[in-house]
Amino acid sequence: MTIVLVGMPGCGKSTAGRQLARQMGWSFADSDAEIERQIGCSIRSFFDRQGEERFREIEQEVVERLARPSQLVLATGGGAVLRPANRRALAQPGNHVVYLRATPEDLARRLRHDTHRPLLQGGDPLRRLRDLFRQRDPLYREVASFVLDTGRTSVPTLVNLLHMQLEMAGLNAKPGGPQPGA
Structure with a gap:
Protein backbone atom coordinates (compact mmCIF):
# COMPACT_ATOMS: atom_id res chain seq x y z
CA MET A 1 0.00 0.00 0.00
CA THR A 2 1.08 3.55 -0.66
CA ILE A 3 -0.24 6.49 1.32
CA VAL A 4 -0.46 9.43 -1.07
CA LEU A 5 -0.68 13.00 0.20
CA VAL A 6 -2.24 15.54 -2.15
CA GLY A 7 -3.08 19.20 -1.67
CA MET A 8 -2.13 22.76 -2.45
CA PRO A 9 1.45 24.03 -2.21
CA GLY A 10 2.33 24.66 1.42
CA CYS A 11 -0.36 22.45 2.99
CA GLY A 12 2.21 20.22 4.73
CA LYS A 13 2.48 17.20 2.44
CA SER A 14 6.26 16.86 2.55
CA THR A 15 6.77 17.77 6.20
CA ALA A 16 3.94 15.62 7.56
CA GLY A 17 4.62 12.84 5.07
CA ARG A 18 8.25 12.54 6.10
CA GLN A 19 7.27 12.28 9.79
CA LEU A 20 4.43 9.85 9.10
CA ALA A 21 6.74 7.56 7.12
CA ARG A 22 9.38 7.67 9.84
CA GLN A 23 6.84 6.76 12.52
CA MET A 24 5.41 3.93 10.44
CA GLY A 25 8.83 2.58 9.46
CA TRP A 26 8.02 3.09 5.78
CA SER A 27 9.88 4.80 2.96
CA PHE A 28 9.12 8.39 2.03
CA ALA A 29 9.19 10.01 -1.40
CA ASP A 30 8.50 13.56 -2.50
CA SER A 31 7.60 13.69 -6.19
CA ASP A 32 8.93 17.25 -6.60
CA ALA A 33 12.28 16.31 -5.03
CA GLU A 34 12.47 13.27 -7.31
CA ILE A 35 11.73 15.45 -10.34
CA GLU A 36 14.50 17.87 -9.33
CA ARG A 37 16.94 14.96 -9.04
CA GLN A 38 15.91 13.75 -12.47
CA ILE A 39 16.10 17.13 -14.26
CA GLY A 40 19.23 18.28 -12.42
CA CYS A 41 17.93 21.72 -11.45
CA SER A 42 15.18 23.40 -9.48
CA ILE A 43 11.61 23.17 -10.68
CA ARG A 44 11.51 26.95 -10.86
CA SER A 45 14.53 27.03 -13.23
CA PHE A 46 13.03 24.24 -15.32
CA PHE A 47 9.70 26.11 -15.52
CA ASP A 48 11.54 29.24 -16.71
CA ARG A 49 13.48 27.33 -19.40
CA GLN A 50 11.10 24.58 -20.53
CA GLY A 51 7.64 25.69 -19.42
CA GLU A 52 4.86 24.11 -17.39
CA GLU A 53 3.73 21.62 -20.05
CA ARG A 54 7.15 19.94 -20.24
CA PHE A 55 7.32 19.89 -16.45
CA ARG A 56 3.92 18.17 -16.28
CA GLU A 57 5.12 15.49 -18.71
CA ILE A 58 8.08 14.66 -16.47
CA GLU A 59 5.86 14.86 -13.40
CA GLN A 60 3.51 12.28 -14.94
CA GLU A 61 6.39 9.83 -15.48
CA VAL A 62 7.59 10.29 -11.89
CA VAL A 63 4.10 10.01 -10.36
CA GLU A 64 3.38 6.83 -12.32
CA ARG A 65 6.59 5.25 -11.04
CA LEU A 66 6.24 6.36 -7.40
CA ALA A 67 2.50 5.67 -7.01
CA ARG A 68 2.86 1.92 -7.38
CA PRO A 69 1.58 0.29 -4.20
CA SER A 70 4.40 -0.36 -1.77
CA GLN A 71 5.14 0.59 1.82
CA LEU A 72 5.62 4.21 0.89
CA VAL A 73 4.32 7.60 1.96
CA LEU A 74 4.28 9.80 -1.15
CA ALA A 75 4.03 13.59 -1.04
CA THR A 76 2.96 14.89 -4.44
CA GLY A 77 3.42 18.29 -6.01
CA GLY A 78 0.40 20.57 -5.74
CA GLY A 79 -0.43 20.26 -9.43
CA ALA A 80 0.02 16.51 -9.75
CA VAL A 81 -3.76 16.02 -9.91
CA LEU A 82 -4.12 18.17 -13.03
CA ARG A 83 -3.56 15.27 -15.41
CA PRO A 84 -6.12 12.45 -15.54
CA THR A 115 10.66 31.95 -3.62
CA HIS A 116 10.80 28.39 -4.99
CA ARG A 117 7.26 27.75 -6.22
CA PRO A 118 7.05 29.03 -9.80
CA LEU A 119 3.27 29.36 -9.97
CA LEU A 120 3.25 31.69 -6.94
CA GLN A 121 5.93 34.14 -8.07
CA GLY A 122 5.03 37.68 -9.03
CA GLY A 123 1.72 39.46 -8.87
CA ASP A 124 -0.76 38.74 -6.10
CA PRO A 125 0.04 35.34 -4.50
CA LEU A 126 -3.26 35.21 -2.55
CA ARG A 127 -5.27 35.76 -5.72
CA ARG A 128 -3.21 33.08 -7.47
CA LEU A 129 -3.74 30.65 -4.57
CA ARG A 130 -7.49 31.30 -4.70
CA ASP A 131 -7.51 30.61 -8.46
CA LEU A 132 -5.45 27.42 -8.02
CA PHE A 133 -7.68 26.29 -5.14
CA ARG A 134 -10.85 26.75 -7.24
CA GLN A 135 -9.29 24.72 -10.05
CA ARG A 136 -7.68 21.97 -7.97
CA ASP A 137 -9.96 21.40 -4.96
CA PRO A 138 -12.46 19.30 -7.00
CA LEU A 139 -9.58 17.22 -8.41
CA TYR A 140 -8.08 16.59 -4.96
CA ARG A 141 -11.51 15.51 -3.72
CA GLU A 142 -11.95 13.23 -6.76
CA VAL A 143 -8.89 11.13 -5.85
CA ALA A 144 -9.04 11.39 -2.06
CA SER A 145 -9.95 8.50 0.20
CA PHE A 146 -10.44 11.17 2.86
CA VAL A 147 -9.89 14.87 3.49
CA LEU A 148 -8.07 16.42 6.45
CA ASP A 149 -8.43 20.14 7.04
CA THR A 150 -5.00 21.37 8.06
CA GLY A 151 -5.87 24.99 8.87
CA ARG A 152 -3.38 26.16 11.47
CA THR A 153 -2.68 22.64 12.69
CA SER A 154 0.83 21.88 13.93
CA VAL A 155 2.81 19.16 12.17
CA PRO A 156 2.68 16.72 15.14
CA THR A 157 -1.10 17.19 15.36
CA LEU A 158 -1.44 16.68 11.62
CA VAL A 159 0.58 13.45 11.77
CA ASN A 160 -1.63 12.21 14.65
CA LEU A 161 -4.74 13.07 12.61
CA LEU A 162 -3.31 11.09 9.69
CA HIS A 163 -2.73 8.09 11.97
CA MET A 164 -6.30 8.29 13.29
CA GLN A 165 -7.76 8.52 9.76
CA LEU A 166 -5.74 5.52 8.63
CA GLU A 167 -6.93 3.55 11.65
CA MET A 168 -10.54 4.52 10.94
CA ALA A 169 -10.00 3.28 7.37
CA GLY A 170 -9.09 -0.12 8.83
CA LEU A 171 -5.34 0.28 8.61
CA ASN A 172 -3.25 -0.25 11.69
CA ALA A 173 -0.94 2.72 11.24
CA LYS A 174 -0.18 3.47 14.88
CA PRO A 175 3.39 4.44 15.56
CA GLY A 176 5.25 1.32 16.62
CA GLY A 177 2.30 -0.95 15.85
CA PRO A 178 2.06 -3.70 13.25
CA GLN A 179 1.97 -2.21 9.79
CA PRO A 180 -0.51 -2.83 6.98
CA GLY A 181 0.37 -5.91 5.02
CA ALA A 182 2.57 -7.26 7.83
Missing part, protein backbone atom coordinates in the same frame (compact mmCIF):
# COMPACT_ATOMS: atom_id res chain seq x y z
CA ALA A 85 -3.31 9.88 -15.86
CA ASN A 86 -1.85 11.08 -12.56
CA ARG A 87 -5.22 10.93 -10.83
CA ARG A 88 -5.64 7.33 -12.01
CA ALA A 89 -2.13 6.38 -10.85
CA LEU A 90 -2.56 8.01 -7.44
CA ALA A 91 -5.98 6.50 -6.75
CA GLN A 92 -5.21 2.99 -8.00
CA PRO A 93 -6.18 0.01 -5.82
CA GLY A 94 -3.78 -0.43 -2.93
CA ASN A 95 -3.27 3.30 -2.45
CA HIS A 96 -4.90 5.52 0.16
CA VAL A 97 -5.03 9.15 -0.93
CA VAL A 98 -5.29 11.85 1.72
CA TYR A 99 -6.17 15.39 0.71
CA LEU A 100 -4.53 17.84 3.11
CA ARG A 101 -6.86 20.79 2.69
CA ALA A 102 -5.90 24.32 3.65
CA THR A 103 -7.57 27.60 2.75
CA PRO A 104 -5.84 29.96 0.32
CA GLU A 105 -5.52 32.46 3.18
CA ASP A 106 -3.69 29.96 5.42
CA LEU A 107 -1.48 28.96 2.49
CA ALA A 108 -0.64 32.58 1.69
CA ARG A 109 0.43 33.09 5.29
CA ARG A 110 2.64 29.97 5.22
CA LEU A 111 4.16 30.75 1.82
CA ARG A 112 4.61 34.52 2.11
CA HIS A 113 8.41 34.25 1.96
CA ASP A 114 8.64 31.31 -0.46
Whole structure:
Protein backbone atom coordinates (compact mmCIF):
# COMPACT_ATOMS: atom_id res chain seq x y z
CA MET A 1 0.00 0.00 0.00
CA THR A 2 1.08 3.55 -0.66
CA ILE A 3 -0.24 6.49 1.32
CA VAL A 4 -0.46 9.43 -1.07
CA LEU A 5 -0.68 13.00 0.20
CA VAL A 6 -2.24 15.54 -2.15
CA GLY A 7 -3.08 19.20 -1.67
CA MET A 8 -2.13 22.76 -2.45
CA PRO A 9 1.45 24.03 -2.21
CA GLY A 10 2.33 24.66 1.42
CA CYS A 11 -0.36 22.45 2.99
CA GLY A 12 2.21 20.22 4.73
CA LYS A 13 2.48 17.20 2.44
CA SER A 14 6.26 16.86 2.55
CA THR A 15 6.77 17.77 6.20
CA ALA A 16 3.94 15.62 7.56
CA GLY A 17 4.62 12.84 5.07
CA ARG A 18 8.25 12.54 6.10
CA GLN A 19 7.27 12.28 9.79
CA LEU A 20 4.43 9.85 9.10
CA ALA A 21 6.74 7.56 7.12
CA ARG A 22 9.38 7.67 9.84
CA GLN A 23 6.84 6.76 12.52
CA MET A 24 5.41 3.93 10.44
CA GLY A 25 8.83 2.58 9.46
CA TRP A 26 8.02 3.09 5.78
CA SER A 27 9.88 4.80 2.96
CA PHE A 28 9.12 8.39 2.03
CA ALA A 29 9.19 10.01 -1.40
CA ASP A 30 8.50 13.56 -2.50
CA SER A 31 7.60 13.69 -6.19
CA ASP A 32 8.93 17.25 -6.60
CA ALA A 33 12.28 16.31 -5.03
CA GLU A 34 12.47 13.27 -7.31
CA ILE A 35 11.73 15.45 -10.34
CA GLU A 36 14.50 17.87 -9.33
CA ARG A 37 16.94 14.96 -9.04
CA GLN A 38 15.91 13.75 -12.47
CA ILE A 39 16.10 17.13 -14.26
CA GLY A 40 19.23 18.28 -12.42
CA CYS A 41 17.93 21.72 -11.45
CA SER A 42 15.18 23.40 -9.48
CA ILE A 43 11.61 23.17 -10.68
CA ARG A 44 11.51 26.95 -10.86
CA SER A 45 14.53 27.03 -13.23
CA PHE A 46 13.03 24.24 -15.32
CA PHE A 47 9.70 26.11 -15.52
CA ASP A 48 11.54 29.24 -16.71
CA ARG A 49 13.48 27.33 -19.40
CA GLN A 50 11.10 24.58 -20.53
CA GLY A 51 7.64 25.69 -19.42
CA GLU A 52 4.86 24.11 -17.39
CA GLU A 53 3.73 21.62 -20.05
CA ARG A 54 7.15 19.94 -20.24
CA PHE A 55 7.32 19.89 -16.45
CA ARG A 56 3.92 18.17 -16.28
CA GLU A 57 5.12 15.49 -18.71
CA ILE A 58 8.08 14.66 -16.47
CA GLU A 59 5.86 14.86 -13.40
CA GLN A 60 3.51 12.28 -14.94
CA GLU A 61 6.39 9.83 -15.48
CA VAL A 62 7.59 10.29 -11.89
CA VAL A 63 4.10 10.01 -10.36
CA GLU A 64 3.38 6.83 -12.32
CA ARG A 65 6.59 5.25 -11.04
CA LEU A 66 6.24 6.36 -7.40
CA ALA A 67 2.50 5.67 -7.01
CA ARG A 68 2.86 1.92 -7.38
CA PRO A 69 1.58 0.29 -4.20
CA SER A 70 4.40 -0.36 -1.77
CA GLN A 71 5.14 0.59 1.82
CA LEU A 72 5.62 4.21 0.89
CA VAL A 73 4.32 7.60 1.96
CA LEU A 74 4.28 9.80 -1.15
CA ALA A 75 4.03 13.59 -1.04
CA THR A 76 2.96 14.89 -4.44
CA GLY A 77 3.42 18.29 -6.01
CA GLY A 78 0.40 20.57 -5.74
CA GLY A 79 -0.43 20.26 -9.43
CA ALA A 80 0.02 16.51 -9.75
CA VAL A 81 -3.76 16.02 -9.91
CA LEU A 82 -4.12 18.17 -13.03
CA ARG A 83 -3.56 15.27 -15.41
CA PRO A 84 -6.12 12.45 -15.54
CA ALA A 85 -3.31 9.88 -15.86
CA ASN A 86 -1.85 11.08 -12.56
CA ARG A 87 -5.22 10.93 -10.83
CA ARG A 88 -5.64 7.33 -12.01
CA ALA A 89 -2.13 6.38 -10.85
CA LEU A 90 -2.56 8.01 -7.44
CA ALA A 91 -5.98 6.50 -6.75
CA GLN A 92 -5.21 2.99 -8.00
CA PRO A 93 -6.18 0.01 -5.82
CA GLY A 94 -3.78 -0.43 -2.93
CA ASN A 95 -3.27 3.30 -2.45
CA HIS A 96 -4.90 5.52 0.16
CA VAL A 97 -5.03 9.15 -0.93
CA VAL A 98 -5.29 11.85 1.72
CA TYR A 99 -6.17 15.39 0.71
CA LEU A 100 -4.53 17.84 3.11
CA ARG A 101 -6.86 20.79 2.69
CA ALA A 102 -5.90 24.32 3.65
CA THR A 103 -7.57 27.60 2.75
CA PRO A 104 -5.84 29.96 0.32
CA GLU A 105 -5.52 32.46 3.18
CA ASP A 106 -3.69 29.96 5.42
CA LEU A 107 -1.48 28.96 2.49
CA ALA A 108 -0.64 32.58 1.69
CA ARG A 109 0.43 33.09 5.29
CA ARG A 110 2.64 29.97 5.22
CA LEU A 111 4.16 30.75 1.82
CA ARG A 112 4.61 34.52 2.11
CA HIS A 113 8.41 34.25 1.96
CA ASP A 114 8.64 31.31 -0.46
CA THR A 115 10.66 31.95 -3.62
CA HIS A 116 10.80 28.39 -4.99
CA ARG A 117 7.26 27.75 -6.22
CA PRO A 118 7.05 29.03 -9.80
CA LEU A 119 3.27 29.36 -9.97
CA LEU A 120 3.25 31.69 -6.94
CA GLN A 121 5.93 34.14 -8.07
CA GLY A 122 5.03 37.68 -9.03
CA GLY A 123 1.72 39.46 -8.87
CA ASP A 124 -0.76 38.74 -6.10
CA PRO A 125 0.04 35.34 -4.50
CA LEU A 126 -3.26 35.21 -2.55
CA ARG A 127 -5.27 35.76 -5.72
CA ARG A 128 -3.21 33.08 -7.47
CA LEU A 129 -3.74 30.65 -4.57
CA ARG A 130 -7.49 31.30 -4.70
CA ASP A 131 -7.51 30.61 -8.46
CA LEU A 132 -5.45 27.42 -8.02
CA PHE A 133 -7.68 26.29 -5.14
CA ARG A 134 -10.85 26.75 -7.24
CA GLN A 135 -9.29 24.72 -10.05
CA ARG A 136 -7.68 21.97 -7.97
CA ASP A 137 -9.96 21.40 -4.96
CA PRO A 138 -12.46 19.30 -7.00
CA LEU A 139 -9.58 17.22 -8.41
CA TYR A 140 -8.08 16.59 -4.96
CA ARG A 141 -11.51 15.51 -3.72
CA GLU A 142 -11.95 13.23 -6.76
CA VAL A 143 -8.89 11.13 -5.85
CA ALA A 144 -9.04 11.39 -2.06
CA SER A 145 -9.95 8.50 0.20
CA PHE A 146 -10.44 11.17 2.86
CA VAL A 147 -9.89 14.87 3.49
CA LEU A 148 -8.07 16.42 6.45
CA ASP A 149 -8.43 20.14 7.04
CA THR A 150 -5.00 21.37 8.06
CA GLY A 151 -5.87 24.99 8.87
CA ARG A 152 -3.38 26.16 11.47
CA THR A 153 -2.68 22.64 12.69
CA SER A 154 0.83 21.88 13.93
CA VAL A 155 2.81 19.16 12.17
CA PRO A 156 2.68 16.72 15.14
CA THR A 157 -1.10 17.19 15.36
CA LEU A 158 -1.44 16.68 11.62
CA VAL A 159 0.58 13.45 11.77
CA ASN A 160 -1.63 12.21 14.65
CA LEU A 161 -4.74 13.07 12.61
CA LEU A 162 -3.31 11.09 9.69
CA HIS A 163 -2.73 8.09 11.97
CA MET A 164 -6.30 8.29 13.29
CA GLN A 165 -7.76 8.52 9.76
CA LEU A 166 -5.74 5.52 8.63
CA GLU A 167 -6.93 3.55 11.65
CA MET A 168 -10.54 4.52 10.94
CA ALA A 169 -10.00 3.28 7.37
CA GLY A 170 -9.09 -0.12 8.83
CA LEU A 171 -5.34 0.28 8.61
CA ASN A 172 -3.25 -0.25 11.69
CA ALA A 173 -0.94 2.72 11.24
CA LYS A 174 -0.18 3.47 14.88
CA PRO A 175 3.39 4.44 15.56
CA GLY A 176 5.25 1.32 16.62
CA GLY A 177 2.30 -0.95 15.85
CA PRO A 178 2.06 -3.70 13.25
CA GLN A 179 1.97 -2.21 9.79
CA PRO A 180 -0.51 -2.83 6.98
CA GLY A 181 0.37 -5.91 5.02
CA ALA A 182 2.57 -7.26 7.83
